[in-house]
Amino acid sequence: MNAAASPAAKPRLDVRLCAPRGFCAGVVRAIDAVEQALRVFGPPVYVRHEIVHNKYVVEGLRRKGAVFVDELDEVPDTQAPVIFSAHGVPKSVPGEAAGRGLFAIDATCPLVTKVHREAELHWRRGRTVVLVGHAGHPEVVGTMGQLPAGAVLLVETVEDVARLAPPDEAALAYVTQTTLSVDDTREIVDALRARFPAIAAPHKEDICYATTNRQEAVKKVAPQVDAMLVVGSPNSSNSQRLKEVAERAGCGLSRLVLRASDIDWALFGDIRSLGITAGASAPEVLVEEIIDAFAERYDVRVETVSTADESVFFPLPRDLRDKAAE
CATH class of the missing domain: 3.40.50.11270 (Rossmann fold)
Structure with a gap:
């Protein structure tokens, strides 16, 4: 596609913009x-x-x-x-x-802090904590580091559940990383409950509202489009999960990109519909940059597809609130 083509020569591209997307609270x-x-x-x-x-x-x-x-x-x-x-x-x-x-x-x-507190409470009640998450991710490292070595057992897959050897199967609880695939996590939790019926669960699901909402929007849009772009960084867990969700929902071409300059235009030559979302750490300016890049090559028509309204707000850490008030 020639980026310098006249507007009349541009093929039409229907863009379905997922909402919610981008920054979470x-x-x-x-x-x-x-x-x-x-x-x-x-x-x-x-x-x-x-x-x-x-x-x-x-x-x-x-x-x-x-x-x-x-x-x-x-x-x-x-x-x-x-x-x-x-x-x-x-x-x-x-x-x-x-x-x-x-x-x-x-x-x-604060939603990660909630998981930390849950894990510590279970440990104080004599339970071994099973953490569903991805090894090496900073959130997982932080959660495991709330308790003494050996107090938290990490599982990443259903197969890991089958290999678990807790010291006391009757004294178990589980928590999860906040940015996981909702569907993958459900499978792992089902496996935990099947093998350890007495395992204690979180009072409220640990996967955060933003992760859940963004995945639900992608599930709605992905089957309707020829391609899906997730705006986010490769090291962003929630962004990677959005790409995987799009693939599982039936979109044959799903890519994770940080900037418009990362787009492989050879992949998008014949598409007529495109879904766009953004991970929870991706700013809206990058979404706009990517839509503008497509508008140089296509006659773009944008439709927002909304599956939830978000109004969550978290105040600044107390030290900064106190300083701002002075």
């Missing part, structure tokens, strides 16, 4: 925490790990004066704030920060 809170800290304290503000999994967002904050580090030993002795990412951290991290006298601000998503 936890991501907004985490990004706002960094920006508010920069306003109140001035740069630098140190951030342990990417505040959210989106390169565009991280680079924007870096230009404003945020310094991203992998571990606290990269932070000098300083009075500058050190912010923990939305994914949560093991208990050892705030302990290390306190030991060094660092001014730590915890931007962990």
Whole structure:
């Protein structure tokens, strides 16, 4: 397709825009925490790990004066704030920060904190905790790090459930990562309940409202379109799950892209309908950028397909709220 073709020569493309999409309340809170800290304290503000999994967002904050580090030993002795990412951290991290006298601000998503508290409550009641999640993901590392070694058993698949060897099958509970595939998680939880009928469940599902809502929108749109684009970073769990959901819902061409420059245009030459969504850490400006890129090549007609309304709001971490009020 020639990008310089006249408007009359452009083929029509029906774009179905999923709603909800993009930023969730936890991501907004985490990004706002960094920006508010920069306003109140001035740069630098140190951030342990990417505040959210989106390169565009991280680079924007870096230009404003945020310094991203992998571990606290990269932070000098300083009075500058050190912010923990939305994914949560093991208990050892705030302990290390306190030991060094660092001014730590915890931007962990409140829904992740809920999982941490559930896990600790079960452990205090004498239960081994089974965590459904992806090994190595920061949220999983943080949740497992709330309890002593061996207190949490990680399962990623139904096959893992079959191999579980808990110390006491009658004293088990499960929690889940907040950004998983709803359908995959249901299969794993069903397997847990079938093998361990007495296993204690969360009072409310751990997969967060935003993950669930974005997946439901994709399930509705994906069967209706020739191709599906998920705007998000490769290291974003919820974005990867949206791509998988689109594939399972019947869309033969599903791709995860960060920017318009990542689009392989050779794949999209013959499509007449396109679904677009965005992971919970992807800003709307990137969705608009991608629609504009398609509009250079197609006569684009955009329709929003909404499956839920979101009005969730999380206030800033208390340290920043107190400073803002002064």
